[in-house]
Amino acid sequence: MNTKPNKILIVDDDQATQKTIVDTIVDTDTSYVVATTNDAGLRAVQNDSEISQVIIRAWSIDIDALDFCERIRLQRSHDDLRIIVILRNDERPLGAQMLIAGANDLLIGDFEPRELRMRAHIVPSDQVKRVDPAHTPQSAPDVVSDRPKVHVPAFDAVSCRFTFGHNELQIAEWEADPDVKKIPLDKIIVCPQCSAVPTFRAGCGECGGAWTVPETIIHHYACAHVAPEQEFYSKSGLACPKCRLTDLVAGSDFEQMRGCLKCSDCSAILSELSMVGHCLACEHRFAMADGIEMEIYGYQIGRALDAASVTPPNFHSPRRVANADQHTWQPDTVGSYSI
Numbered sequence: 018m019n020t021k022p023n024k025i026l027i028v029d030d031d032q033a034t035q036k037t038i039v040d041t042i043v044d045t046d047t048s049y050v051v052a053t054t055n056d057a058g059l060r061a062v063q064n065d066s067e068i069s070q071v072i073i074r075a076w077s078i079d080i081d082a083l084d085f086c087e088r089i090r091l092q093r094s095h096d097d098l099r100i101i102v103i104l105r106n107d108e109r110p111l112g113a114q115m116l117i118a119g120a121n122d123l124l125i126g127d128f129e130p131r132e133l134r135m136r137a138h139i140v141p142s143d144q145v146k147r148v149d150p151a152h153t154p155q156s157a158p159d160v161v162s163d164r165p166k167v168h169v170p171a172f173d174a175v176s177c178r179f180t181f182g183h184n185e186l187q188i189a190e191w192e193a194d195p196d197v198k199k200i201p202l203d204k205i206i207v208c209p210q211c212s213a214v215p216t217f218r219a220g221c222g223e224c225g226g227a228w229t230v231p232e233t234i235i236h237h238y239a240c241a242h243v244a245p246e247q248e249f250y251s252k253s254g255l256a257c258p259k260c261r262l263t264d265l266v267a268g269s270d271f272e273q274m275r276g277c278l279k280c281s282d283c284s285a286i287l288s289e290l291s292m293v294g295h296c297l298a299c300e301h302r303f304a305m306a307d308g309i310e311m312e313i314y315g316y317q318i319g320r321a322l323d324a325a326s327v328t329p330p331n332f333h334s335p336r337r338v339a340n341a342d343q344h345t346w347q348p349d350t351v352g353s354y355s356i
């Protein structure tokens with residue numbers, strides 16, 4: 018997980034595009050500032066070291082993304098400050114020049130929030146559990162020297178585990194250091210064989226299969242035989258496959274039980290679905306109850322008056338969705354300042 022500050026500078030004077038960008042950014046809890054001219058944009062980058070990304074209109078009366086890119090690249094690298102240029106459809110031919118001048122990426126025409134999120138590497142806030150850096154008052158330099166750094170594990174797609182990457186070897190040291198604060202983040206269910214992260218599906222508790230079909234069961238009163246309805250089908254109507262009685266009448270001879278499920282893989286009749294895990298690393302398939310609960314922690318390095326605060330996960334329960342306030346766009350609030 019990237020803990021580098023991700024403040025976005027928007028340089029655009031097109032109200033509609035600005036609204037799309039701001040709505041998308043607000044949804045991700047990323048902070049942003051807005052400028053409407055090249056000069057104001059350049060000043061913002063100079064004065065605000067937290068800006069790590071710029072989304073700029075290619076061309077308008079007071080905006081010239083080509084000039085902006087060339088000036089910025091004299092001081093800041095592609096990795097240090099990303100620049101995404103917005104092109105109108107008829108400006109598409111300018112794209113190559115923008116990239117040569119130093120743009121990292123392009124947004125063309127009427128782009129969607131999804132595309133903006135992908136290009137700007139931002140994730141909607143309801144998909145992340147955010148860790149806010151510890152509070153370090155600027156007015157107390159004697160108490161706290163460096164701004165504390167918070168390390169949180171990230172999912173590694175190769176090992177299929179949450180790891181601290183190149184900091185993995187430091188965990189033992191952090192654990193032993195009284196100045197390092199351990200921050201509880203989450204508890205997850207992992208593979209009982211290799212501790213990697215699994216996927217889960219509601220499936221068959223007998224064989225772990227994912228596919229089931231609804232099944233009707235017949236209970237023949239006379240002989241107490243219980244079997245799927247299909248087994249009672251005969252040329253002359255319904256007949257019991259066990260006691261061979263024919264012309265069975267619903268209600269007087271048998272009862273039907275609906276709501277059962279039949280596994281498409283092993284044909285087991287199931288009264289309910291089970292949560293089945295499948296390990297992404299070792300392919301082990303297991304009942305969720307057999308999974309191992311693993312605690313996930315972050316570490317705050319460096320002294321601070323307070324521990325880093327962790328926002329609660331934005332859980333999407335039906336009740337919360339029903340109570341959620343309608344999101345309204347307020348262009349002059351939430352992290353923006355005028356330049």
Ligand SMILES: [Zn+2]
Nearest residue numbers: 221224280283
């Ligand atoms: Zn099965």
Ligand SMILES: [Zn+2]
Nearest residue numbers: 237240257260
């Ligand atoms: Zn029977």
Ligand SMILES: [Zn+2]
Nearest residue numbers: 208211296299
């Ligand atoms: Zn495994």
